[in-house]
Amino acid sequence: MSKILSAPYVLEYTYSRSTGPVVGRFLESLRYEVLEGVKTVDGRVLCPPLEYDEDGEPTTGELVQLRPSGTVKSWSWVQKPRKGHPFDRPFAWALVQVDGADNAMVHAVDAGKAKRMKTGMRVRVRWADEKNGTIRDIACFEPIAPFISGPVHLDYQVKPGQHYTAYLRGLQEGKLIGGRDPESGKVYVPPRAADPVTGNPTSKYIEVSDAGVLTTFTIIRIPFEGQKLTPPYCFGAIVLDGADMPIYHLISGVPHEDIRMGMRVKAKWKPEDQWETSLENILYFEPTGEPDAPFDSYKEHL
Amino acid sequence: MRDVAIVSFSQLPSVKEIEAADEPELVQPVTSDAMKQVGLTQDDIGFTCSGSSDYLPGRPFSFVAAIDGLKAWPPIRESHVEMDGAFALYEAWVRLLHGDIDTALVFSFGKSSLASVPDVLNLQNDPYYVQPLGLDSISAAALQAQAMIDARKATERDFAEIAVRSRKSAIDNPNAHVKGEFSVEDMLQEPYISSPLRKSFCPPVSDSAAAVVLAAGDAAKRLVRRPAWIRGIDHRTEPHALGQRDLTASLSARLAGEKAGVGEGKVDVAELHAPFAHQELILREALGLGDEVDINPSGGALAANSLMTAGLIRFGEAASRVLSGAANRAVAHATSGACLQQNLVAVLEGQ
Numbered sequence: 234m235s236k237i238l239s240a241p242y243v244l245e246y247t248y249s250r251s252t253g254p255v256v257g258r259f260l261e262s263l264r265y266e267v268l269e270g271v272k273t274v275d276g277r278v279l280c281p282p283l284e285y286d287e288d289g290e291p292t293t294g295e296l297v298q299l300r301p302s303g304t305v306k307s308w309s310w311v312q313k314p315r316k317g318h319p320f321d322r323p324f325a326w327a328l329v330q331v332d333g334a335d336n337a338m339v340h341a342v343d344a345g346k347a348k349r350m351k352t353g354m355r356v357r358v359r360w361a362d363e364k365n366g367t368i369r370d371i372a373c374f375e376p377i378a379p380f381i382s383g384p385v386h387l388d389y390q391v392k393p394g395q396h397y398t399a400y401l402r403g404l405q406e407g408k409l410i411g412g413r414d415p416e417s418g419k420v421y422v423p424p425r426a427a428d429p430v431t432g433n434p435t436s437k438y439i440e441v442s443d444a445g446v447l448t449t450f451t452i453i454r455i456p457f458e459g460q461k462l463t464p465p466y467c468f469g470a471i472v473l474d475g476a477d478m479p480i481y482h483l484i485s486g487v488p489h490e491d492i493r494m495g496m497r498v499k500a501k502w503k504p505e506d507q508w509e510t511s512l513e514n515i516l517y518f519e520p521t522g523e524p525d526a527p528f529d530s531y532k533e534h535l
Numbered sequence: 536m537r538d539v540a541i542v543s544f545s546q547l548p549s550v551k552e553i554e555a556a557d558e559p560e561l562v563q564p565v566t567s568d569a570m571k572q573v574g575l576t577q578d579d580i581g582f583t584c585s586g587s588s589d590y591l592p593g594r595p596f597s598f599v600a601a602i603d604g605l606k607a608w609p610p611i612r613e614s615h616v617e618m619d620g621a622f623a624l625y626e627a628w629v630r631l632l633h634g635d636i637d638t639a640l641v642f643s644f645g646k647s648s649l650a651s652v653p654d655v656l657n658l659q660n661d662p663y664y665v666q667p668l669g670l671d672s673i674s675a676a677a678l679q680a681q682a683m684i685d686a687r688k689a690t691e692r693d694f695a696e697i698a699v700r701s702r703k704s705a706i707d708n709p710n711a712h713v714k715g716e717f718s719v720e721d722m723l724q725e726p727y728i729s730s731p732l733r734k735s736f737c738p739p740v741s742d743s744a745a746a747v748v749l750a751a752g753d754a755a756k757r758l759v760r761r762p763a764w765i766r767g768i769d770h771r772t773e774p775h776a777l778g779q780r781d782l783t784a785s786l787s788a789r790l791a792g793e794k795a796g797v798g799e800g801k802v803d804v805a806e807l808h809a810p811f812a813h814q815e816l817i818l819r820e821a822l823g824l825g826d827e828v829d830i831n832p833s834g835g836a837l838a839a840n841s842l843m844t845a846g847l848i849r850f851g852e853a854a855s856r857v858l859s860g861a862a863n864r865a866v867a868h869a870t871s872g873a874c875l876q877q878n879l880v881a882v883l884e885g886q
Contacts, residue, residue, distance in 0.1 A: 307681045309681055310729070313728075317671070330778075337779075367667050368668065
């Protein structure tokens, strides 16, 4: 048998439809952003309106205006819309019971993501910009969130005080400045208004090394709001040589599986022409290759 | 009332595409085979009735062209419904009750492969309120499935278990389209098409054709040793608008089942036309079919879904089990419209 012939073929009908007094009135009202339902003889309201109810009774022809909002009775999330769908981005189909109506309307909900969809959720009509007297004069429904935004915006000046100023000035010059309490002899990086043990200001500024011991660390694998780096990355506590308190910074330049407590690390600085009054002058800490510090040498800093 | 029976059934294997057959070429093999099984020719048939939809092949009046698959000269008594062939069987059953003829040929053909069926089926939606939105048939069924989940009548796992069982049952059915051993867990990992429906919870789209011969009274007894007697048959419909129905239950199927007498005896086997997995749960509840009933041993519409034919195939599969003696009392069901709008139920008995 020879190969079966095949060719594309389009079927179109340029029919027009009469709408009648009930459907026609409803569709005409949509042009004016008015949503209406029809009353049935037994006092129910149908939206969208029908000429006859399911009992075969003619509806009364009395149209009542309804709030352009409603409740989702069932829904289906479409991640990949089909060609004929009302959106070309993900959306939901839904049965929406308009407030004041006793039946439900099939329409689309523009919810952005499936997680926002829930049976029982409240939605409002979003009207189409251009109207032509069809059901698509309702562009879609959209979620009504029981929240209003409450943004706060105030302008301040940051003044870090004398100890932090000394610390940040030091960073600007590529130095790590600590403060020593003359009584306890402890060195804090950055310097502090008070040694928490003695209560004295850590008033004697000294430069500490930019190398030290990684005492503990964590690998961050989950994303979170405001995250600047792409997971996974390592964050660690480093006790700098000459200091008695750790600072916290990124650990890099080494495979994550090789990072360990006691590892000797050193600051990797940005190029000098980019130095500011910021700890971001240090990109990260990386291994020095020296032998690990013994546990007893840093255990009091854990 | 006259006793009417199904005496023969023929179908083409359901496949993704029967490329080498137009409508008459689908009709001829199944109608001639159904008649040949009982030694009849078209000249012996009192009434011929078909079910199909012109929108599947996209050819207006394709049902007229389909008659070219029959011997229709000298002229025959003929009718057509724009529905599944099972509803043509209902018309033929009514016609046989007139008493002036003894045999009827029922056939249907579903050439589903020529266009996108979920989009074509939007044309069965309300032309004012729903069609302009482009509601495809999978999304409509998904609204029903989600309503069942919300009503705590089913879970997605239930849907997967029905799909796995159906396609496993279909392994023994040479006419089924999608069959084999599948895993519930794998199905539950499939992406949603329209949530909560995943691909495996939806039917395949198949090409096929089917035919049945009906005979009344003594004619049926002459044609076969053990006719599949139609002891009751009823057809009910619900409102068109999805927003005016309880989608989680089928009052129309329940009423049709009661009128057909489903509950008046033990049901050995039921062939339910549930294209989407969740619809089997609705139908079982509506028809009162318990765990003891063998549901869709053919695999059902989840294993082979030639549109406009899958319902008639349910009747044929149920009848075949009665004709062979494998079952004594069988239920056959067919549906039409979105979300089980129309339901036709019959009880078939070997005695």
